[in-house]
Each structure stands twice: as structure tokens, then as C-alpha cells.
Amino acid sequence: xxxxxxxxxxxxxxxxxxxxxxxxxxxxxxxxxxxxxxxxxxxxxxxxxxxxxxxxxxxxxxxxxxxxxxxxxxxxxxxxxxxxxxxxxxxxxxxxxxxxxxxxxxxxxxxxxxxxxxxxxxxxxxxxxxxxxxxxxxxxxxxxxxxxxxxxxxxxxxxxxxxxxxxxxxxxxxxxxxxxxxxxxxxxxxxxxxxxxxxxxxxxxxxxxxxxxxxxxxxxxxxxxxxxxxxxxxxxxxxxxxxxxxxxxxxxxxxxxxxxxxxxxxxxxxxxxxxxxxxxxxxxxxxxxxxxxxxxxxxxxxxxxxxxxxxxxxxxxxxxxxxxxxxxxxxxxxxxxxxxxxxxxxxxxxxxxxxxxxxxxxxxxxxxxxxxxxxxxxxxxxxxxxxxxxxxxxxxxxxxxxxxxxxxxxxxxxxxxxxxxxxxxxxxxxxxxxxxxxxxxxxxxxxxxxxxxxxxxxxxxxxxxxxxxxxxxxxxxxxxxxxxxxxxxxxxxxxxxxxxxxxxxxxxxxxxxxxxxxxxxxxxxxxxxxxxxxxxxxxxxxxxxxxxxxxxxxxxxxxxxxxxxxxx
Amino acid sequence: xxxxxxxxxxxxxxxxxxxxxxxxxxxxxxxxxxxxxxxxxxxxxxxxxxxxxxxxxxxxxxxxxxxxxxxxxxxxxxxxxxxxxxxxxxxxxxxxxxxxxxxxxxxxxxxxxxxxxxxxxxxxxxxxxxxxxxxxxxxxxxxxxxxxxxxxxxxxxxxxxxxxxxxxxxxxxxxxxxxxxxxxxxxxxxxxxxxxxxxxxxxxxxxxxxxxxxxxxxxxxxxxxxxxxxxxxxxxxxxxxxxxxxxxxxxxxxxxxxxxxxxxxxxxxxxxxxxxxxxxxxxxxxxxxxxxxxxxxxxxxxxxxxxxxxxxxxxxxxxxxxxxxxxxxxxxxxxxxxxxxxxxxxxxxxxxxxxxxxxxxxxxxxxxxxxxxxxxxxxxxxxxxxxxxxxxxxxxxxxxxxxxxxxxxx
Numbered sequence: 001x002x003x004x005x006x007x008x009x010x011x012x013x014x015x016x017x018x019x020x021x022x023x024x025x026x027x028x029x030x031x032x033x034x035x036x037x038x039x040x041x042x043x044x045x046x047x048x049x050x051x052x053x054x055x056x057x058x059x060x061x062x063x064x065x066x067x068x069x070x071x072x073x074x075x076x077x078x079x080x081x082x083x084x085x086x087x088x089x090x091x092x093x094x095x096x097x098x099x100x101x102x103x104x105x106x107x108x109x110x111x112x113x114x115x116x117x118x119x120x121x122x123x124x125x126x127x128x129x130x131x132x133x134x135x136x137x138x139x140x141x142x143x144x145x146x147x148x149x150x151x152x153x154x155x156x157x158x159x160x161x162x163x164x165x166x167x168x169x170x171x172x173x174x175x176x177x178x179x180x181x182x183x184x185x186x187x188x189x190x191x192x193x194x195x196x197x198x199x200x201x202x203x204x205x206x207x208x209x210x211x212x213x214x215x216x217x218x219x220x221x222x223x224x225x226x227x228x229x230x231x232x233x234x235x236x237x238x239x240x241x242x243x244x245x246x247x248x249x250x251x252x253x254x255x256x257x258x259x260x261x262x263x264x265x266x267x268x269x270x271x272x273x274x275x276x277x278x279x280x281x282x283x284x285x286x287x288x289x290x291x292x293x294x295x296x297x298x299x300x301x302x303x304x305x306x307x308x309x310x311x312x313x314x315x316x317x318x319x320x321x322x323x324x325x326x327x328x329x330x331x332x333x334x335x336x337x338x339x340x341x342x343x344x345x346x347x348x349x350x351x352x353x354x355x356x357x358x359x360x361x362x363x364x365x366x367x368x369x370x371x372x373x374x375x376x377x378x379x380x381x382x383x384x385x386x387x388x389x390x391x392x393x394x395x396x397x398x399x400x401x402x403x404x405x406x407x408x409x410x411x412x413x414x415x416x417x418x419x420x421x422x423x424x425x426x427x428x429x430x431x432x433x434x435x436x437x438x439x440x441x442x443x444x445x446x447x448x449x450x451x452x453x454x455x456x457x458x459x460x461x462x463x464x465x466x467x468x469x470x471x472x473x474x475x476x477x478x479x480x481x482x483x484x485x486x487x488x489x490x491x492x493x494x495x496x497x498x499x500x501x502x503x504x505x506x507x508x509x510x511x512x513x514x515x516x517x518x519x520x521x522x523x524x525x526x527x528x529x530x531x532x533x534x535x536x537x538x539x540x541x542x543x544x545x546x547x548x549x550x551x552x553x554x555x556x557x558x559x560x561x562x563x564x565x566x567x568x
Numbered sequence: 569x570x571x572x573x574x575x576x577x578x579x580x581x582x583x584x585x586x587x588x589x590x591x592x593x594x595x596x597x598x599x600x601x602x603x604x605x606x607x608x609x610x611x612x613x614x615x616x617x618x619x620x621x622x623x624x625x626x627x628x629x630x631x632x633x634x635x636x637x638x639x640x641x642x643x644x645x646x647x648x649x650x651x652x653x654x655x656x657x658x659x660x661x662x663x664x665x666x667x668x669x670x671x672x673x674x675x676x677x678x679x680x681x682x683x684x685x686x687x688x689x690x691x692x693x694x695x696x697x698x699x700x701x702x703x704x705x706x707x708x709x710x711x712x713x714x715x716x717x718x719x720x721x722x723x724x725x726x727x728x729x730x731x732x733x734x735x736x737x738x739x740x741x742x743x744x745x746x747x748x749x750x751x752x753x754x755x756x757x758x759x760x761x762x763x764x765x766x767x768x769x770x771x772x773x774x775x776x777x778x779x780x781x782x783x784x785x786x787x788x789x790x791x792x793x794x795x796x797x798x799x800x801x802x803x804x805x806x807x808x809x810x811x812x813x814x815x816x817x818x819x820x821x822x823x824x825x826x827x828x829x830x831x832x833x834x835x836x837x838x839x840x841x842x843x844x845x846x847x848x849x850x851x852x853x854x855x856x857x858x859x860x861x862x863x864x865x866x867x868x869x870x871x872x873x874x875x876x877x878x879x880x881x882x883x884x885x886x887x888x889x890x891x892x893x894x895x896x897x898x899x900x901x902x903x904x905x906x907x908x909x910x911x912x913x914x915x916x917x918x919x920x921x922x923x924x925x926x927x928x929x930x931x932x933x934x935x936x937x938x939x940x941x942x943x944x945x946x947x948x949x950x951x952x953x954x955x956x957x958x959x960x961x962x963x964x965x966x967x968x969x970x971x972x973x974x975x976x977x978x
Contacts, residue, residue: 101891
């Protein structure tokens, strides 16, 4: 980035609008600076240039007369005039779109990409004409199983080769290639290879059409109903920026959100699938002694037990947001008079070469800062069992040890108050459980391994008695006689972040750091209905990911490519 | 003793008890929102001095449903059913008026045949609207028979409208770029027959009312509005023309085929209830002429433009080609993308100028929709027309301005 800024600026004129961009910028990016969109399929800023889709051809003053040039490949030149809306360019765009649709199957109604499909967008903008093609379309494999995570529909593919280039250049696992020629050209894995890579999900995002499909959410949601809320992945301490796509309080997927300083355009499959924790086995009601209880009763019992216990301990999970962790530490320090807290959290896993880190907790740095700010000593989780407390506040039930053996320890402590988002063996054996909001249901901040504080937004409201960690901590504090009152996560941050070490979060500003790119679903539907249908139809949308076995249809009747074709 | 008691004592201490003035004050009367002598759900706070109206204050909002705001949440096409509910007696005029405005914004020129179909539909509903106004006026003045004649004629028209659009009342007819279906087989013949019967019924009504002494006494010279005042109050339509102002959007700013058909614009001289009644009768005759001319002039041809950016692809394309299915999907789910800009467009609806102020931000949904319904200005002038007259004048005046709750309150 900084290298590009140091390059000399080049003056160009795009459709009559002058602009200056660093030397080496291509025409697509140059046009973007004045708000002109040059359509493209194969170009992606994170990949090498292929210039094979021919959608971005534009007229430039520096090209030979009558020649169009690809906007993705050609760098700007001083004084260049770029024309993106001349009749010749328009006709080129229309023609490309017509060719791309020649053999495209009539699939929109069953295609997961419908609503976010570039082919649809560009057809409506640049072509909008009926087909002139009256012979049969080529039929190819519609369910090519590329590996454990991805299906390929070869008929829908427009051969932009973004996936091929991604696997080669970014995932560094070149298993995909282009086979055949002309109309029968297909994408496939090289013979004997399987697409089994922690970054395979990105090729689904990259695919401008619905050819590459993630097995995790295939046929589960209509893209145009989904609302995309900017969020942060909690799969590891990298803190990849994400969009959380959800509909009526049900999360459907994560997609990477561009942040060139953290995750560029990508995220790993480990993180991508971690959205399941947002609704799998959720703890929605308070519990006491393993039985559902009123939240108010559980809160009173928790406050009483914590107040009266002779030996208290507080355990903070680095999965909690900074705001939650600070409020819990306020409770530990001032409410319970402790000077140390234990750190739980998910156990480490293996790091990989790119984004995934060993530490699978999103906010370890955050709780370290918070503990420092509150003057609390952080003690490793293993020492908790040796300290023989009579009352434990478990803020978050992720533990780095074997869950079952820890759960049996929990069962033997006089009182364990657990703030639990999910039902786990630990939450099952805790005496008192208060249901905890996930990062989809609350807003806050995670501090990644780098010390970078990143905001996430609330995607949807919480169900049942679920409340954010800072709310539970403040309510317990209130029962203990303290007068802290917070109107929201912002007020928690505003009040408590003052205690953090000076400059710990750099120039982080809670309000300004909030991402603004919420993309609303196409049709805001009245509450209680799905697709505008009566509430009974709600059951048709699966609230949990069905554990569908992967069914590969028999090859005998299926492939229709010419015999001898490499893909068959 | 207070001053009041003092006054009272003074009154009572007059020489003769018969000379004493009765201490009186004005009476405030609540008319509506559901009153047997008025139609439409609107409430009037009437201040009476004896039987003379000192002040009359209409209170609207009983039919308010957030029409303009609702339009911002749906696609341009989905606004169309909402426009049915504006003046629900003449839904086609609203449909076509709204579509005209959208087409002005998108700079679309609709096909010739669509222009004729729109003219025919609008004029049919103009007759229906005037029949309702006239019949209801008679009914609320006690002439129930005329109302039955008018409603019989109106139902005949609505039957024809149902054959054309599928609905008697909420037509949702027409699409951006034209109309969505052509005239049904044999419909022209049926409409011509219907017009003959409607003309008979209209003449019967005229026979019953126009020279009826009681009717004339109630109508003539009541609800007066001078030409200047009518203009100043923003009156349009029959209420304006009854005052003698020659303004009809169809003549002043012709649209569709109004510049090619021969029709007259009836004008009144007094601006009273009788003129407004009489003008409606005349306008029905003119509408009848317009429809017959259209039938003679129109030729076969396309009824909607052939541009998939604005018009749904034909169904065979949608079911069998990817181009069709994409076009259909984009227009239904994201809406017709109307170019950025704003516009004001206006047509002559039965009660006056129906104006549309539209703003588009280039997306598939309106950024802002405002409807200038003719009724709101007419209602605004009511106090001016009625102050100083007696309470019984209220009934015919409110009837002949023909305020429709659906469009005034939106």
C-alpha cells in the first residue's frame, strides 16, 4: 500500500472526469476512483491478471484506433482518455454477456448464487435482450465433487479461472486446472488430486456465478433475503473481518470482509464454519441445578453464592469481547475483592501458513490488557483446580482441558456460576447457568494477536433470557450493592477502557471503528413471516444445519461431455 | 354579583318579559366520521349559531394508512396496488396517473395501443366516479331512486372493468411501459352496449333531478365558490370548472390520445352545487364520446414496450431461457431500476388534477412518492364555501366536491 502511494501520480480522464492515480494502477481501479464501474468477471484485486473474460474491454486514447483494451490488464498512462460508455464498448459488453449465457443452464430458481450473481447483474445492466440461441445447450457435470467442502457445477461456470488462480497463488495448493477447449472447457481437479484445503471456501466467494458451492450451506438460504452484518471471526486470534449473513435471527454463513491489513480478501474454512457455534446447542434460558430456572432467581442465587463464599475464583474466557471481559473483571476486582483471575478459553490448535493461528481464541490480547488495567493477575487455567475455591464464576464455558473431566470437577465445587452461550458438559454440571449472548447478538470489540482492536456489530436480537456478558456482570454487581449502570456496550467501553494501560489500543475509537457496511436483505419482511407466508411455513427453513450425507449421483447416466473428454 | 349575573339580572328586569332577549351562545356539533347524511369517513366540527354555520372544521385521518411511506419500501411495480386505494371509485385513473409519472421519469414512450387502452379505462372510470357522486348527492338529499339508477349504471361499467382487469374496484391495471393485457375478445361490443344503457340511466337521473324543484332548491346558490377563490384554494376538476375556469389537464396538457379525440370541457357559471352537479352529467356525455372515438381510432399493435429493463420478459422466455429467467428475477426481486431524478406528472382524474411527485435514486424502489390528491384542496375550501350558510347546505356541498377519503388521507 505504502509503496503504491509513493509511486508518481498519473493523470487520466475517465468518461470526461479527470483523476490522478499512482503509476501502474489498472484502468478498472482508476475508473473506480471517479465512481465509474467497469464490469469484470475474471479480474480480482487479490489475484493475478488473466484478462480472459473480456468484459472489461474499454476504449482508450492510447490504443490503436478501433482497438478495445482490457481494463484489468492495461496500466494507466499519462494523459490517457478512458471511455467506458461508447456504443462500441456497450456493444462489446452486450456481446460478451450474450456469449456467456449461450450455454448457461436455466438455473436461477435453484441456484444459491441468485441475488448476488454477477452474471445476473451484468445481464440486466448491459444486455437485457432475449436469447438468439435456438439449439441445445451443452450439458456438463452439475455435481462435480471437488473435495470435502466444495461442489462444482460445471454448467454454470463461465471459465474466469479465479478459482484456479486462487488455489495456485493464495492457497498455494494448485489442484485446480482448466481442461478441454472451447465450449467443452471445464474446471476440474488434476487427476488424483482432491480439493482439500483450509482455504477452499474462498473460491466459492470468488466465483462470480453459482458454479462453486459450499457444501455447508448449499440449498439452505436465498442470498437476496440475507442481511449481511459486519462482524469479526472468532475462530482464532487473527480476527479476520467478516460479514455475518443472517435471516430472521438465524446465521447462515460467514464471508470475508476486505481488510488489507488483517486478512486481505480471505478467511480460512476453520473460521468460516465457526458460525455454527452461534446457534448449535445454544443456552437460551437460565438454569439452576440442571433445571430451567427464571433468570431473576438464578441471578439472585448467583450473587448470593458469590458474596457468601469463603474462597472465590473468577475465570474469564478469551472468547468474550473486551467489553464483557472488562465488566467481569470489574466484578472480580471490586465486587468480589479478588486480585487474580484465571484464564480459560479454547485449547490451542495447529497454525497454518497463512491466516489460522495456534491460539483459537479471538480476544486473548484483550483480556490481558483488561487484567493489566484492573490490576488483576492472570493465572493459567490449570491452576484453578488446585486452588480449591468454594464458588467459581465461569465467564464463558470454553475450556482448554478435557471438558468431561473438568465438568466432574465443576460438579464437586459448592457453587459454580457459569455464563454459558452453548450447552456443554461444563454448563450441564454448573449449579447456576446464566445464558450468554454470542458476538452475533451483542456488539463489542475483539483485540487480535497483533493488538489491533476491531469492532463487531450486533447482527440480530437475542432469544430467551440471553444477555451479554457485561449485562450479567453489571446485574450481579448491582445485587452486591454497586451502582454501575451501563446503557450499552459503548458505555461499558467508555467507562472502563479508561483503566486500560495508556495507549493500549492505539488510536482506536469505539464509534468511528464501527464498520458501516450493513447490507440489508432485498425484501424486509413483516415479523413472524417467511417469504411473506404465514408463520406455519417457518419450519420449512432449517434452523440447524442438517447433517446431510454427501450424495454423489451415479456417473453412468450423468456426464454428457463427449467421450474421451478429460473431465469425464 | 358577577358581571354575567348582573347582565342576566338586567335582561330579566326589562319592562316586559316578552321583550327579553334569550341569552344564546353558539353550539358546537360533531358531524361524522360516520354520518347518515354524508358519505366518506371524515369528521366535521361544526359551530352553529342557530342554524347558521359559523365555523366548520374538517378532521381527516380516519383512513390514513401511510401510503407515501409504504411506497418507499416496495418496488415501483408494487406501488401500483396501493394506488388503487387512493380514489377507489376510479382506480384506473390512479393506476395510469402513477404509471405516467414513472414513465416520465424513465423517459419511456408507451405504444400507441396502450395509450388508447389507458384513455378508455380512465374515461370508463370517470363515468363511474361521476355516477357515484351524482347518485350519492341525490341520495343524501332524500332522492334515493336516483342513487339506485346511478349504482346500476356504475355496476355495469365495473363489470366491463372486471372483464378488462380482473377486478371491479382494485384494478392494479397497467404496467410501467404500457398495459399488461389487451382488450378481451368481444369487449368493445360489450362496452358500446353498456354505454347505451348507461346513457339511458344517466338521462333518467337527469330527468329526475335536473328540473326537480326540491333538488334545485337545495342545490342552486348553495356551496358558492367564485372563480378567483376556486383558483386561490387550489381547486381543480369539476369544482373549478363549475366556477367558470376553463382548466382541464386533458386539454391544457394533453396526454395519451386526448389531443386527437374530439371532446368538450363543460363549464359552469355560478360555482354552486347545481353547476357542479350539472357539469358531472355533461362530462359523462363527453367521456362516452371519447371512448367511442377511441374504439374507432385504435389499431392492433403492441400494448407494452419491448425493453427488458422495464418490462417482464414474456413467460415462454422465463421458463425456457436463462436470459428470460434473469430478467424476471431481477425485475421482481430488485425492482425496475428507474433512472435517478425527480419529476412531477399530472393527469385529470374525475375530481381534478391528480399529481405525482416522484424521486428516484436509481434503485428499484422509490426514494420518495408524493401524491397530490385533488380532494385535499377541495376539502380545504369547504369552510370558505359554507361559512354563513345554513347547516342543510353542508350536505349537498360536501357531496358535490366529492372528497374521497382514500386519496385525501392516503
